[in-house]
Every structure is written in C-alpha cells, then in structure tokens.
Amino acid sequence: xxxxxxxxxxxxxxxxxxxxxxEEGKPEKxxxxxxxxxxxxxxxxxxxxxxxxxxxxxxxxxxxxxxxCALEIIHNFTLIHDDVIDQDPVRRGRPAVHVxxxxxxxxxxxxxxxxxxxxxxxxxxxxxxxxxxxxxLTSRTVWLIAEGQQMDFDFESAKKVRPDEYLEMVEKKxxxxxxxxxxxxxxxxxxxxxxxxxxxxxxxxxxIAFQIWDDVLGITxxxxxxxxxxxxxxxxxxxxxxxxxxxxxxxxxxxxxxxxALLSALGNENATQDQIAHAIEALRExxxxxxxxxxxxxYAEKAKSCLRxxxxxxxxxxxxxxxxxxxxxxx
Amino acid sequence: xxxxxxxxxxxxxxxxxxxxxxEEGKPEKxxxxxxxxxxxxxxxxxxxxxxxxxxxxxxxxxxxxxxxCALEIIHNFTLIHDDVIDQDPVRRGRPAVHVxxxxxxxxxxxxxxxxxxxxxxxxxxxxxxxxxxxxxLTSRTVWLIAEGQQMDFDFESAKKVRPDEYLEMVEKKxxxxxxxxxxxxxxxxxxxxxxxxxxxxxxxxxxIAFQIWDDVLGITxxxxxxxxxxxxxxxxxxxxxxxxxxxxxxxxxxxxxxxxALLSALGNENATQDQIAHAIEALRExxxxxxxxxxxxxYAEKAKSCLRxxxxxxxxxxxxxxxxxxxxxxx
Numbered sequence: 269x270x271x272x273x274x275x276x277x278x279x280x281x282x283x284x285x286x287x288x289x290x291e292e293g294k295p296e297k298x299x300x301x302x303x304x305x306x307x308x309x310x311x312x313x314x315x316x317x318x319x320x321x322x323x324x325x326x327x328x329x330x331x332x333x334x335x336x337c338a339l340e341i342i343h344n345f346t347l348i349h350d351d352v353i354d355q356d357p358v359r360r361g362r363p364a365v366h367v368x369x370x371x372x373x374x375x376x377x378x379x380x381x382x383x384x385x386x387x388x389x390x391x392x393x394x395x396x397x398x399x400x401x402x403x404x405l406t407s408r409t410v411w412l413i414a415e416g417q418q419m420d421f422d423f424e425s426a427k428k429v430r431p432d433e434y435l436e437m438v439e440k441k442x443x444x445x446x447x448x449x450x451x452x453x454x455x456x457x458x459x460x461x462x463x464x465x466x467x468x469x470x471x472x473x474x475x476i477a478f479q480i481w482d483d484v485l486g487i488t489x490x491x492x493x494x495x496x497x498x499x500x501x502x503x504x505x506x507x508x509x510x511x512x513x514x515x516x517x518x519x520x521x522x523x524x525x526x527x528x529a530l531l532s533a534l535g536n537e538n539a540t541q542d543q544i545a546h547a548i549e550a551l552r553e554x555x556x557x558x559x560x561x562x563x564x565x566x567y568a569e570k571a572k573s574c575l576r577x578x579x580x581x582x583x584x585x586x587x588x589x590x591x592x593x594x595x596x597x598x599x
Numbered sequence: 600x601x602x603x604x605x606x607x608x609x610x611x612x613x614x615x616x617x618x619x620x621x622e623e624g625k626p627e628k629x630x631x632x633x634x635x636x637x638x639x640x641x642x643x644x645x646x647x648x649x650x651x652x653x654x655x656x657x658x659x660x661x662x663x664x665x666x667x668c669a670l671e672i673i674h675n676f677t678l679i680h681d682d683v684i685d686q687d688p689v690r691r692g693r694p695a696v697h698v699x700x701x702x703x704x705x706x707x708x709x710x711x712x713x714x715x716x717x718x719x720x721x722x723x724x725x726x727x728x729x730x731x732x733x734x735x736l737t738s739r740t741v742w743l744i745a746e747g748q749q750m751d752f753d754f755e756s757a758k759k760v761r762p763d764e765y766l767e768m769v770e771k772k773x774x775x776x777x778x779x780x781x782x783x784x785x786x787x788x789x790x791x792x793x794x795x796x797x798x799x800x801x802x803x804x805x806x807i808a809f810q811i812w813d814d815v816l817g818i819t820x821x822x823x824x825x826x827x828x829x830x831x832x833x834x835x836x837x838x839x840x841x842x843x844x845x846x847x848x849x850x851x852x853x854x855x856x857x858x859x860a861l862l863s864a865l866g867n868e869n870a871t872q873d874q875i876a877h878a879i880e881a882l883r884e885x886x887x888x889x890x891x892x893x894x895x896x897x898y899a900e901k902a903k904s905c906l907r908x909x910x911x912x913x914x915x916x917x918x919x920x921x922x923x924x925x926x927x928x929x930x
Contacts, residue, residue: 293742293746294746295746295749295750295753297749297753298745298746298749346710349706349707349710352702352703352706353702353703353706353707371683371684372683372684372752373749373752375680375683375684375706376680376684376745376748376749376752377745378710379677379680379709379710379713379741379744379745379748380741380742380745380746380749382710382713382714382741383713383738383739383740383741383742383744383745384738384742385738386717386734386737386738386741387735387738387739387742389734390731390734390735390738395727396726396727396728396730396731397727399727399730399731399734400721400727400730400731403717403720403721403730403734404718404721406717407714407715407716407717407718407721408714408718409714410710410711410713410714410717411624411711411714411715411718413710413714414629414707414708414710414711414714415624415625415626415629415711417707417710418626418628418629418704418707418711419626421703421704421707422626422628
C-alpha cells in the first residue's frame with residue numbers, strides 16, 4: 269500500500285471543505301492571517317485520521333469531515349499562538365503569521381479560528397447526543413493542549429526536565445489532538461464502547477510517537493524536510509526527549525568533551541553551523557538519538573496493538589501504515 | 600427596586616459556581632493566571648442577564664448557570680487577550696495578566712479559558728438540540744468578537760473612523776456577547792421564537808448602549824470608578840464614539856482652540872493632567888459627550904421596547920432596570 273498516496277487522496281477530499289470554512293468573515297487582513305497556515309498545505313493528519321477510523325468502523329468517513337476540518341482549524345490556531353509564544357519567525361518555510369502581519373493580529377486570528385472550529389463541529393451530521401460528545405471531547409482536548417503549551421514554555425526556564433515530564437508535555441501538547449481525532453471518528457461512526465476506547469488510545473500513542481519522531485527529525489533531518497534551518501531546535505534550546513536524555517548523560521563521567529560540544533550550541537542563537545554539527549555528533553555519541561528513536565518505536569508498536577478491535581479491512585491496514593509513516597518507517 | 604442589590608444577589612449565586620469551574624488544571628502558574636481576572640470580582644453582567652431572561656420567560660434561571668458561567672469565562676478570556684493586544688498594564692485596578700505573569704502565559708491562559716468555556720456549556724441541563732443551539736450561538740459570537748477586536752486594533756492606525764464603523768466595532772466586540780447571553784437564556788428557558796428573537800435584539804441594543812456609556816464614563820468618570828487613571832482612553836488615542844465625533848467636529852471652522860487642546864493630548868502617552876483636563880473640556884464644548892450620551896439613550900430606549908414580548912413579572916421589570924443601570928441611570 270502506498271500510504272502517502274492513500275493519505276493524499278483523503279487529504280484532497282478534506283481540503284475541498286477545509287478552505288470553504290475559512291472564507292466567511294472580515295476584515296480582510298484577519299481573514300488572510302487565518303488562511304495563511306492552512307493554505308500552505310500540509311498532510312491534514314488529524315482529519316485524515318478521523319476519516320480513516322470512521323471508515324474502518326462503519327464506512328462513515330465522509331461524516332467526519334466537518335469534525336476533522338474543525339480539528340485541523342484548531343490545530344492551525346494552536347500553531348499561530350505557539351509561534352507567537354516561541355517567537356518563531358518561520359513556519360513551513362514561510363513567514364509566521366505574527367511576522368507577516370503583527371502579534372495582535374496573530375492572537376486574534378488564533379482566537380477566531382478556535383471559534384470557527386467549534387462552529388464547524390456543530391455542522392457534523394450525527395445525533396445531537398453524539399454532537400455533545402464531540403463538543404465535550406474537543407473542548408477538553410484544547411484545554412489539555414493549553415496545559416501542554418504552558419509546560420513547554422515553562423521548560424525553557426526550568427533547570428532540569430525529566431523524561432516523564434517531557435512525555436506528559438508531549439502527550440498534552442500533541443497527542444491529545446490525535447487522540448481526539450481518532451476517538452471522534454469512532455464516535456461519529458457509532459463504534460462500540462471498546463472501539464471508541466481503543467481508538468482514543470491508538471491516537472494518543474500514535475501522537476506521542478509522531479512527536480518524538482519529529483524531534484528526532486529536528487536533529488537528523490535536512491532543511492528541506494524541516495521547513496526551517498537544521499539545528500534550530502538546538503539553537504532555541506528546546507527541551508526535546510533527545511536533549512533531556514543527553515543532559516542526563518552528561519552528568520556521568522567521561523562525557524566532558526561531548527558536554528562542551530553540546531552546551532556551546534544549546535540555546536545559543538548565534539551557534540555556527542560547525543558548532544551545530546558538533547552538537548549533533550555529541551547527541552549521537554551519547555546515545556540520545558537512538559534512545560528517542562527506541563521510545564518512538566515502542567509507542568508505535570503499542571499503537572498498532574490497539575487496532576485489534578477492528579475487523580480486517582483496507583482502512584485497518586491503513587491505520588497500521590499510518591503508524592509506520594508517523595515514525596518515518598513507511599514502506 | 601434596588602437594581603444593584605438584586606443583581607448582586609444573582610451574581611452571588613453565579614459566583615458560587617463560576618470559580619469552581621476554574622479550579623481543575625495545572626500547572627499552578629497557568630491556573631493562577633486563569634483565575635486572576637475572575638477572582639477580582641465584577642458584576643457578572645452576562646450570566647446575570649442570561650439568568651434573568653430565563654427567569655422572566657419560564658422561571659428557569661438556575662438552568663442557565665453553566666451557560667452563563669461559560670460566557671463569563673469567555674468574556675474574561677477576551678479581556679486577557681485584549682490587554683496583551685492593547686499593552687494595557689492595568690485591569691480593574693490590578694496588574695494585567697501579561698504583566699503579573701508574562702505574554703506567553705497570558706495567551707495560553709486565554710486559550711485555556713476559551714476551551715473551558717465550551718466544556719462548561721456542555722454541562723447545561725437542556726435538550727441536546729438546545730445544547731447544539733448554544734454551541735453554535737456561542738462559537739458564532741466569539742468569532743464576531745474577534746472581528747470586533749481586529750477592527751478596534753486596526754482603528755488605532757486608521758486615519759479616520761466613521762461613527763457607523765465605530766458602532767459596528769462595538770456591536771461585535773461587546774454587544775454580541777450580551778446578545779448571546781440573552782438569547783441563550785431564552786433558549787434554555789424554551790422561549791417562543793419571537794421571545795428568542797426579541798431577547799437577542801434586547802441584548803444587542805443593551806450591549807451597544809452599555810459600551811457607549813462606558814466610553815462616556817472613560818471621559819467623565821473618576822479613577823475609582825474607572826479602575827484606571829482618568830484620561831487613559833485619551834492618552835491611548837482610543838477611537839471612542841466621543842472622539843470620532845469630536846474629530847469630525849474639528850473639521851468645521853471656529854474649532855481651532857478646541858482642536859489644539861484635544862490633539863495635544865490624544866494619543867500622547869505623556870500628556871499632563873492639565874492637558875487631559877483641557878482635552879475633556881474641549882470634548883464637552885464640541886458637544887461630543889452629549890452626542891454619545893444621546894446615542895446611548897437611544898439604544899437604551901430601543902432595548903426596552905424589546906421587552907414587550909414578556910409577560911409582566913418582577914424579572915421583566917429587572918430587565919428594564921438593567922438597561923437604566925447600563926447607562927448609569929439606575930434609580
């Protein structure tokens with residue numbers, strides 16, 4: 269199965285609706301800010317996930333489209349606010365919303381998208397009781413995302429971050445929205461209680477694996493894949509699982525040279541490409557890249573085991589491949 | 600009827616629930632930021648409005664409490680983001696959230712409150728169909744608030760703002776939430792289509808009157824009532840209806856002296872108390888304070904006429920008094 273092709277096919281269906289939800293409104297400056305990230309494309313992972321889950325359970329993919337689009341809109345709202353918070357000037361190779369416009373417009377655009385997301389959810393063709401479930405699920409999810417964003421922001425000034433704290437942050441900041449997509453898809457398709465529970469867990473594990481892998485790519489990827497300069501996570505001093513692990517390793521003896529290489533670049537906005545290259549080498553030598561990769565694989569395996577609740581189908585297979593895709597192992 | 604006392608009685612009922620909705624969550628810094636404005640007190644106008652409307656229609660005030668609290672939470676979220684956008688350091692006589700904590704925490708706290716607001720709505724004891732209406736109504740309302748915030752922000756750099764543009768901004772930024780409260784209250788109480796329509800309009804007109812009056816108070820009030828220094832609207836160059844009117848009057852002959860008095864203080868952060876006093880005098884002489892007061896009265900009268908759809912009751916009377924209260928005419 270060509271997973272990328274399959275996903276693109278579904279993403280294309282999503283896209284037809286997505287942008288139509290972002291047309292109505294004014295002033296034009298606000299609307300441009302709102303459309304800036306969504307129109308840059310992207311894999312639409314969250315709506316695709318909701319779609320495929322509903323398809324696997326009861327061939328109800330189409331019904332999830334408003335809900336899925338709402339999650340994509342909400343996801344993009346969190347990206348806009350995230351970029352303001354991190355003062356990140358670039359997203360997907362284009363200027364961030366607060367750079368292209370200004371910080372107030374970025375804050376307002378995010379708020380507006382959040383509101384539109386909930387409005388779009390209300391258009392889902394499902395029973396009122398189910399709709400209430402989606403509302404509760406999604407609002408709870410965005411609350412947790414905010415908790416995760418706060419943790420992430422507080423980590424910047426924290427002396428030490430433990431791996432379990434990092435994983436809690438990632439679960440909240442990233443995984444809960446995957447979980448919400450999968451659970452919502454199962455809800456719209458009227459899955460059994462067990463299916464809904466398993467899909468929630470599948471999305472959560474998939475999301476954590478995805479984020480850890482994203483952190484790995486931030487170290488091992490090239491500028492084209494990343495959409496931002498290599499080493500920018502290091503320059504920003506971002507506390508990824510790799511960095512958290514490496515900093516712990518540095519407490520051990522015999523790592524002085526590696527420590528110097530890493531610490532001279534970590535959080536140093538002016539680090540040269542050479543310093544970055546040495547820091548990355550140190551991360552590899554400390555076993556931190558392998559460590560994070562191993563944990564991502566572990567979550568991925570567990571995610572796959574949640575699929576047992578589904579009967580055999582092309583879509584079930586796709587959900588399995590999606591896991592491999594999320595950790596860069598798609599064949 | 601002692602309207603303030605009556606409102607306080609209802610606000611007290613609201614408050615018992617309101618803060619309980621803002622307890623669960625972490626990290627503690629985020630939770631403190633979230634509670635900072637709501638715990639400073641306030642009249643809880645929006646939940647009180649929803650409560651009294653539902654009470655007037657079918658004695659269903661209590662049922663509106665989660666919905667009303669959600670609106671109060673959402674209102675406070677918009678205040679937090681507003682203060683970041685306006686770089687306003689003070690709110691209700693206390694440091695603004697982004698000053699007491701930091702801008703990222705203020706952005707995240709606002710987002711989290713928005714999410715909690717929708718979660719709380721889902722707890723309203725009403726039919727699933729009604730709940731869906733509340734969801735749609737509220738999400739649509741917050742979208743419009745964002746449009747209003749963007750207009751308000753854009754006005755700062757606009758050469759000229761027309762009165763109709765100002766009124767559109769105020770309707771979106773302030774009045775729609777009053778309208779949402781009144782319509783939502785009528786919805787929860789299962790009012791007739793005509794009652795729901797009239798309550799929506801009542802809230803809208805009341806909200807516009809309230810905001811214009813707030814602008815008048817910003818010129819004529821003292822520091823204690825305002826919770827901020829006298830003349831800060833002038834120093835910030837805020838385009839209120841009074842200022843919009845005055846700037847238009849200045850285009851006429853014979854207003855040179857007044858023009859100089861006003862323009863030397865308007866948007867001048869370092870204006871002295873003396874300059875502010877002269878600017879206020881000019882605003883009065885130009886008839887701008889009377890002009891705005893007259894328009895507020897006009898909206899107030901129209902708001903009252905929407906109450907005809909309600910049968911005679913103590914609560915109907917209260918809704919009438921609320922209008923007087925909103926424009927400082929409570930007896």
